[in-house]
Amino acid sequence: MPESHPMIGGDGTYSYTKNSYLQREGIKYAKGLIDETIAHKLDIKDLLSNSRSFKIADLGCSVGPNTFICMESVIQAVKHKFQSHGLTEQIPDFQVFFSDHTFNDFNTLFRSLPPERPYFAAGVPGSFHGRLFPESSVHFVHSSHALHWISQVPKEILDKSSPAWNKGRIYYTGAPDEVGKAYAIQFAKDVEIFLDARAKELVVGGMMVLILPGIRNGISHSCAVVNVMLDLLGSCLMDMCKEGLVSEAQVDSFNLPMYVPSPKEMIELVERNGSFKIERMELFDPVPGNEAQILRSGHAWKMHFRAGLEGVFSKHFASETIDELFDRFPNKAAEKLKATSTETTLLFIALKRK
Amino acid sequence: MPESHPMIGGDGTYSYTKNSYLQREGIKYAKGLIDETIAHKLDIKDLLSNSRSFKIADLGCSVGPNTFICMESVIQAVKHKFQSHGLTEQIPDFQVFFSDHTFNDFNTLFRSLPPERPYFAAGVPGSFHGRLFPESSVHFVHSSHALHWISQVPKEILDKSSPAWNKGRIYYTGAPDEVGKAYAIQFAKDVEIFLDARAKELVVGGMMVLILPGIRNGISHSCAVVNVMLDLLGSCLMDMCKEGLVSEAQVDSFNLPMYVPSPKEMIELVERNGSFKIERMELFDPVPGNEAQILRSGHAWKMHFRAGLEGVFSKHFASETIDELFDRFPNKAAEKLKATSTETTLLFIALKRK
Numbered sequence: 001m002p003e004s005h006p007m008i009g010g011d012g013t014y015s016y017t018k019n020s021y022l023q024r025e026g027i028k029y030a031k032g033l034i035d036e037t038i039a040h041k042l043d044i045k046d047l048l049s050n051s052r053s054f055k056i057a058d059l060g061c062s063v064g065p066n067t068f069i070c071m072e073s074v075i076q077a078v079k080h081k082f083q084s085h086g087l088t089e090q091i092p093d094f095q096v097f098f099s100d101h102t103f104n105d106f107n108t109l110f111r112s113l114p115p116e117r118p119y120f121a122a123g124v125p126g127s128f129h130g131r132l133f134p135e136s137s138v139h140f141v142h143s144s145h146a147l148h149w150i151s152q153v154p155k156e157i158l159d160k161s162s163p164a165w166n167k168g169r170i171y172y173t174g175a176p177d178e179v180g181k182a183y184a185i186q187f188a189k190d191v192e193i194f195l196d197a198r199a200k201e202l203v204v205g206g207m208m209v210l211i212l213p214g215i216r217n218g219i220s221h222s223c224a225v226v227n228v229m230l231d232l233l234g235s236c237l238m239d240m241c242k243e244g245l246v247s248e249a250q251v252d253s254f255n256l257p258m259y260v261p262s263p264k265e266m267i268e269l270v271e272r273n274g275s276f277k278i279e280r281m282e283l284f285d286p287v288p289g290n291e292a293q294i295l296r297s298g299h300a301w302k303m304h305f306r307a308g309l310e311g312v313f314s315k316h317f318a319s320e321t322i323d324e325l326f327d328r329f330p331n332k333a334a335e336k337l338k339a340t341s342t343e344t345t346l347l348f349i350a351l352k353r354k
Numbered sequence: 355m356p357e358s359h360p361m362i363g364g365d366g367t368y369s370y371t372k373n374s375y376l377q378r379e380g381i382k383y384a385k386g387l388i389d390e391t392i393a394h395k396l397d398i399k400d401l402l403s404n405s406r407s408f409k410i411a412d413l414g415c416s417v418g419p420n421t422f423i424c425m426e427s428v429i430q431a432v433k434h435k436f437q438s439h440g441l442t443e444q445i446p447d448f449q450v451f452f453s454d455h456t457f458n459d460f461n462t463l464f465r466s467l468p469p470e471r472p473y474f475a476a477g478v479p480g481s482f483h484g485r486l487f488p489e490s491s492v493h494f495v496h497s498s499h500a501l502h503w504i505s506q507v508p509k510e511i512l513d514k515s516s517p518a519w520n521k522g523r524i525y526y527t528g529a530p531d532e533v534g535k536a537y538a539i540q541f542a543k544d545v546e547i548f549l550d551a552r553a554k555e556l557v558v559g560g561m562m563v564l565i566l567p568g569i570r571n572g573i574s575h576s577c578a579v580v581n582v583m584l585d586l587l588g589s590c591l592m593d594m595c596k597e598g599l600v601s602e603a604q605v606d607s608f609n610l611p612m613y614v615p616s617p618k619e620m621i622e623l624v625e626r627n628g629s630f631k632i633e634r635m636e637l638f639d640p641v642p643g644n645e646a647q648i649l650r651s652g653h654a655w656k657m658h659f660r661a662g663l664e665g666v667f668s669k670h671f672a673s674e675t676i677d678e679l680f681d682r683f684p685n686k687a688a689e690k691l692k693a694t695s696t697e698t699t700l701l702f703i704a705l706k707r708k
Contacts, residue, residue, distance in 0.1 A: 050404055050405070051404070051405070051491075052488065052489050052490045052491070053488030053489060053490075053491050092488070092489075093488030093489050093491075094488070095487070095488045095491065097476060102464050102465055102467070103465065105461065106460045106461055106464060106477065107459065107460055107461045110456050110460060110477075110479035111456055111457065113456070113479070120478075120485070120486060120487055120488055121478070121479065121480075122451060122476040122477060122478045123460060123464075123476060123477040123478075123479070124474075124475070124476045124477075125464035125467070125475065125477070126475075131474070132474060133449070133474055134406065134407030134446070134447030134448070134449045134474055135406050135407060135446075135447050136406045136407075137405075137406070137407050137447070137449065
């Protein structure tokens with residue numbers, strides 16, 4: 001069973017609903033890329049030869065509202081394509097499958113569905129590191145800010161006798177090469193399983209759009225601000241360790257299950273799978289010119305991380321430890337941000353099922 | 355918007371999960387009828403000409419475990435049909451859509467899905483008194499113990515100036531004819547909307563199996579034990595009213611939104627809709643010979659009702675009133691049961707989309 005770390009549900013202070021600004025900025029920018037992909041690359045006629053409805057899956061949808069914005073945007077683009085081809089009469093019904101881990105808060109998701117939505121909604125519980133849909137039953141897959149979660153922390157990271165033992169850190173930034181490699185290998189395995197499953201589920205000609213944190217080819221992982229911030233979160237934990245607030249063994253046995261790949265790595269994985277044609281791949285900065293104040297604010301990073309990571313931390317640490325950790329983080333983060341490039345890059349990939 | 359009254363979620367004392375024995379007995383008996391219907395009436399070849407997967411919807415699924423038992427049973431019967439026709443190689447993937455009101459506890463449903471299930475699971479939030487699925491996208495619809503819920507209490511029931519004003523009661527048993535008629539008309543409207551929606555959603559040749567409380571043609575509504583028990587629940591509330599524990603106006607303005615039809619009524623409604631052929635219709639007694647002790651126990655009826663009805667009561671009455679009501683009910687029920695026929699009849703209907 002892959003590990004499951006849903007975002008914080010409900011709509012409280014630390015909820016994902018209220019703290020997914022950076023993801024939303026990424027989605028806004030990606031909208032243009034998705035629109036173009038649908039306009040230029042999606043073959044609507046062939047696609048619907050065997051179906052009267054167009055089925056879209058959002059993998060790693062969390063609890064909204066981002067997923068609703070994305071799904072409506074995809075549907076508008078597909079409708080527009082029908083219209084621009086003079087096929088307005090043939091616009092199909094749309095069915096959207098909102099999918100996330102079984103422990104995602106689907107009740108909140110369902111209760112916040114837009115009342116006037118241009119689609120039939122369904123929820124699909126389960127890990128995307130495995131099959132979720134029947135064979136050839138989906139026309140369009142969307143996954144935003146999800147695929148960078150790996151299904152498990154690599155075993156050697158936790159093994160004291162391994163050169164990849166990640167002592168005194170909770171992530172691979174600033175760690176020995178072996179640690180980064182172990183993460184990269186796990187990510188590759190997971191993407192392989194992901195692509196295999198989607199290849200079975202997508203109809204021939206069906207498309208998949210992936211958006212995830214990415215890093216430029218050939219640069220160090222420490223150059224991505226998200227990685228720098230995660231490293232800093234680990235160092236706050238080590239400070240607490242030195243003060244006796246948490247044991248060294250507890251920190252050493254905890255690692256964040258995520259990985260930020262480069263375009264080159266993703267191309268290799270897609271080609272190794274062989275079922276998909278890469279229609280477009282690019283890195284983009286969702287908040288260009290570092291305009292967003294959030295990227296300069298330790299508090300904003302705290303809220304961003306807590307909504308997404310508390311689920312992972314809470315399986316390992318007491319809630320007081322987590323509160324203390326996130327209380328310490330903003331000041332240290334603000335200092336670091338003064339001296340760090342805050343370029344955030346997202347990787348956009350559009351694939352077509354061969 | 356139709357009213358929404360989900361069963362009690364979670365797995366506490368009064369949860370539907372722990373208090374759906376009678377429904378489960380009905381399902382056990384209906385299994386034989388469903389198996390026969392699939393074996394003799396379902397055209398598997400035609401049905402899958404446009405799809406590689408077989409899609410089943412359970413409407414009014416609540417939170418399990420009944421729905422899991424039903425869905426697995428339907429799938430086994432369909433698989434068996436493929437096998438018996440020498441089509442083992444062509445057995446499709448199955449996708450099950452668990453559907454219920456938006457305020458149903460889907461989190462509990464998803465977290466209790468059988469880990470080794472022979473289908474891909476999805477949840478669909480919304481009222482079945484309206485569209486839930488794309489056009490021609492479902493092959494088999496199942497709905498058990500759900501269609502007797504009407505979408506709203508008829509307005510005239512609450513109108514002091516109407517002959518159908520239901521003063522001093524919470525249900526139509528023992529009420530003037532006008533009350534029963536108003537309920538019957540609302541039920542007919544709802545079933546009309548239900549059948550219209552399903553006619554659009556089911557593929558041609560697709561089948562629908564409905565199981566709901568039913569009453570023999572031509573007999574009084576007061577002859578069904580469930581109706582007698584509901585009437586008694588109302589009289590307990592009136593007792594509390596006389597003791598000043600709840601106001602008369604509060605009781606007069608509350609009515610249970612459900613209706614128990616006869617086979618004759620259902621035949622008329624299906625024929626008026628015109629999209630379905632009736633393949634089988636029968637009344638059956640899920641606990642024949644009154645063997646089940648539950649039907650003689652006031653406490654068992656209390657638990658049965660509370661799991662299903664607390665949602666409705668809680669929108670109108672304070673929780674102390676509901677506690678008091680259900681505390682009073684068992685003794686009075688036990689008395690009544692000594693003198694009442696406890697035959698319970700369920701209506702089974704198998705329809706094929708023309």
